[in-house]
Amino acid sequence: MTDDVRVSCAVMTHPRRAGAARALARALPELAPTVVMDPTPEGPPSTLRTSLAAWSAMPGWATHHLVLQDDAEPRPGLIAALSALVAAHPERPLSLFCEWGSASATMVRWAALGGHGLAECVDQYVPTVGFLLPATAARELVDTVDPRGREDEPDDEALARFLERTGRTALVTVPNLVEHDGDLSLVGNGHRMGVRRSVLLRVAADPAPDTRILRAPALVPFVSWRRARASAACWGTERRRHSGHRGHLRTALSDRGPSHADLVRELDAWLDTEPGRRLEGKLGFGLAHEVWLAATAMAVWAPLPERILAEPVDRARGALATLAPGGLRTVVPEVLTDTEVRDDLSALVLAAFAFGVRSRATGAAH
Known part of the structure; x- marks a missing residue:
């Protein structure tokens, strides 16, 4: 870090997962994280209670707390990338992760297409797997949010309400x-929500992050993992x-793009290809339609x-490909285990996205 940016770090955990927390702390020696246990481990697990204890662990010298x-699971280059982003936007709350089935994941996909290093979080919660606050905001959070009687409230929703109340918008x-790693959850999310993987992960070969922020439009499409349907977050x-x-x-x-008749005509043509016939045979028309609809909207809006949209770079194509498994994971487990299904879904998403780009270019999107 620098003299102007001094980030402290805490790892929040429960005694049952203390070993994992200590291993994570050892993996980040530059940050020297403090391991913070649930202050009431004999009670029902509470992410809000434990997170507030972790936010309280910020030392006085810190300008920001993570x-x-x-x-x-930290990615290569985390420290340098985070330092650059915090230095460029010292006043902004930052999430280091968002899951592939969220609306914020679409913001990441768009940002990857445009080369932006940050994007607005647009869901009703903020992703808290890794979250950074400026010191003033962290102190205000601890001083104004009382976890008593709210043990069942997720920390990600409570933090989102705090940010809204104080006029702050989170970035990812x-x-x-x-x-x-999300396959197991102390609070029961693992089974209900399915596997929550990153939409796009930093790799060792990635350059220093661009510090531009991508701002969200009024509608941000995604495939809802709750219903396996094309949906949109309103912003x-x-x-x-x-x-x-x-x-x-x-x-x-x-209302704002190609007619549904044109959309279905394009989908039918793609389903008549070899990967299309394979995919419809395994998933049926309905799920293919919902993914096609969301991917088309992702291009149009x-x-x-x-x-920029016409020729996405490989990293952006990889982010686009996570749209379908992120949204279908709770109803089609094969998206996590069947490589052929994943490949065919990726081909469907890219074909639908290209159709959406053509619709914009020909004036069908308005």
């Missing part, structure tokens, strides 16, 4: 600087706040120039 969950790093573009969801994406896209 809290990591004990199942975070692009690519993500930590992965989430208040003036106050920069999450304002709900659109569950009927077909109507919204027809992208807050980026068409020339």
